[in-house]
Amino acid sequence: MDPTKTIIDTVERFRRRRTAPLVLELDLTEGLVEGPPADPLDALLSRRKARLADVLGGLKRARQDPRVKALIVKVGGPLGLAAVQELRQAVIQLRSSGKLTIAYAETFGEFGAGTVPYYLATAFERVYLQPSGDVGLTGVVMEQRFAKGTLDKLGLDYQVGQRHEYKTAANTFTQSQMTEAHQEMTTRLVESIVEQVVAGVAEGRKLAPERVRELIDEGPFLGAEAVEAGLVDRLAYRDEIYDEVKRDVGDDALLQFVSRYNKTIKSIKLPHPGEQAVALIHGHGIIRLGRSGRGPLAGGGAMGSDTICAAFRAARRDDSVKAVVFRVDSPGGSYVASDAIWREVVLTRKAGKPVIISMGNLAASGGYFVSMAADTIIAQPGTLTGSIGVLGGKMVTGGLLDRLGITSEQVHVGANAGMFLPSRPFSGEQWSRVDAWLDRIYKDFVTKVAEGRKLDYDRAHELARGRVWTGADARENGLVDELGGLEDALATARDRAGLPADSPVRAYPKTNALERLRPPESSEDKAAATAGLRLEAWGPLNRLAAELGLPATGPLVLPGQWIIR
Incomplete structure (x- = not known):
């Protein structure tokens, strides 16, 4: 092998990688991750x-x-x-700069539901589909299952109180069908989402909104039918799509994933000591007391109040931080943990540092609680938010235990020592304590909403009552200030702080490996906020929630399972 030729070839390859045209790639088949990993397992997964x-x-x-x-x-x-709307916005802006944008799918649903992924694809200049694929543009459905009949057969009784009629998480166990309020809320949520999907598809595919609604009723579509209806530009396999792109932009173009492109050396701005910046704090998952991380009942990541509060304190103490963006993607959880985070938002604002909320897919119940004191709240039209309410109670298992021949006895000191045991129902006096607890939380929640959103209490209560809103409707009602995504929130933070548009963004709390290993010196130490595996959500009710009945995620939680397909 000629050493000179090897060197020349190496230099040429390096030059080409620095100068050749780029085609960016993004593979969404595994989904996206919202923020930095909460723990080593999360990082691995x-x-x-x-x-x-x-x-x-x-x-x-x-x-x-x-x-x-x-x-x-x-x-x-x-x-x-x-998240889809955030990506659509970014793609549309890229198209407006003159770049070619292509979306392709092996299938949008494989003859099943595929409305949301297809809605994303319509933001692109060209939409391609594998010949064997389908377009599952079928609309939006939210299904609620009810287990009261099953509980009755088992001899289980669910004692629960809620504030108020739209706080429907417990309806699964207490009702056999949707209540009037449940039906009203769910119907409006579906209508609002469909309005957004129809508008996006109509604009992207240059179809009349009325025609898009007709197509939704006609779906799902086989590949050839989708082309004929104007939903897809053509049927093609991956190799055919990539060959076409190379013909359009040049055979010498290089492929690079968007994330790798964003981390190349030319895009990295080296930090300068004392340079003014925006702090970015990620709050993802169920809200619980303690540290962020992964709990056995938390459905993956969890937003720990210790971690988030420490992040806000670190950002406040850092003189170079001039504003904070708090990215919230959470269905809620612990009231006490939510209140601790709310307090840090208030203190950060009092310190003269604007706090901007960027809502993700969910910022409901406790997720709204931690957001409501901010200077500005920004959500996507399809964000599910609000759910300003509370519920609490327990599953009573005495009937089931009797059927199974299981008996129990209590030895206690204190009239209410066994109040939260599932084997016996609440007494009248005990239920009055549950009611007082619910009333206190709801009044505190609504009062803080009124203060944060500059509403009178009656108007805040009217918007609360446990009702879930889309971001679009929340903005119309004053619960959200603006519609947009994370980049909009960062721009707003820079503007409020008087920073230049390219000022850096710093993640908080950001600890190095040594800080994560050493014991913290105090509760003010960033090392005190490293990830852990505790699961605390219900406070005094945590034992009950972990055994049976109420979700172990806390009294401020988005009701039900919200999956939009």
Whole structure:
């Protein structure tokens, strides 16, 4: 082998990688990750998934980069509606800068529900589908299952109080069908989401909104039917799509994933000591007391009050931090943990540092509680938020135990020592304590909503009552200030703090490996907020919630399971 030729070839390859046209790729079949990993297990499980912030940053940078000629996105995987809208916004802005954008899918639902992924694809200039694929544009459905009949047969009784009629999480166990309030709320949620989907598909595919509604009623579509209806540009396999793109932008174009592109050396701005910045705090998952991390009943990541509060304190003490963006993606959880985080938001504002909320797919119940004191709340139209209410109670298992021949006896000191045991129902006096607890939490919640959103109490109560709103409707009612995504929130934070548009963003709390290993010196030490595995959500009711009945996630939680397909 000629050493000179090897060196020349190596230099040429390096030059080409620095100068050749770029085609950016994004594979969404594994979904996206919202924020930094909460713990080592989370990091391992999410290592193949792109991070939303990296994708948004890469697409923003690509708008100004003459080397970037096109973007190809493989659509699929689990994505929430708000995340889809955030991506749509970024793609539309990239298209407006003159870049070619192509979405392709092996299938939008495989002859099943695929409305949300197809809605994402319509933001692109061209939409391609594998010949064997389908377009599951079938509309939006929210289904609620009711287990009261099953509980009755088992001899189980669910004692629960809720504030108020729209706080429907317990309806699964206490009702056999939707109540009038439940039906009203769910109907409006579905209508609002369909309005957003119809508008996006109509604009992207250049169809009349009325025609899009007709097509929704006609779906799902086989591939050829989708082309004929104008929903897809053409049927093609991956190799055919990539060959077409190379013909459009040049055979010498290089492929690069958006996340890798965003992390290349040219995009990295080296920090300067004391440089003014915006702090970015991620709050993801069920809200609980203690540290963020992964709990056995938390459904993955959890937002720990110790971690989030420590992050706000660190940002307040850092003189170079001039504003804070709090990214919230949570269905709620512990009232006490939510209140601790709320207090840190208030203190950060009092310290003269604006706090901007960026809502993800969910910012409901406790997720709204931690948001409501901010200077500005920004949500996507499809964000599910509000649910300003509370519920509490217990599952009574005495009837089931009797049927099974199981008996129990109590030895206690204190009239209410066994109040939360599931074997016996609440007495009248005990139920009055549950009612007092619910009333206190609800009044505190609504009072703080009124203060934070500059509403009188009666108006805040009217919007509360446990009702879930889409971001679009929440904005109309004053619960949200603006519609937009994380990049909009960062821009707002820079503007409120008087910072330049390219000022850096710093994640908080950011600890190095040594800080995570050493014992913290005090509760003010960043090391005190490293991830743990505790699960605390209900306070005095945690034992009950872990055994049976109420969700172990806390009294301030979004009612039901909200999956938009």
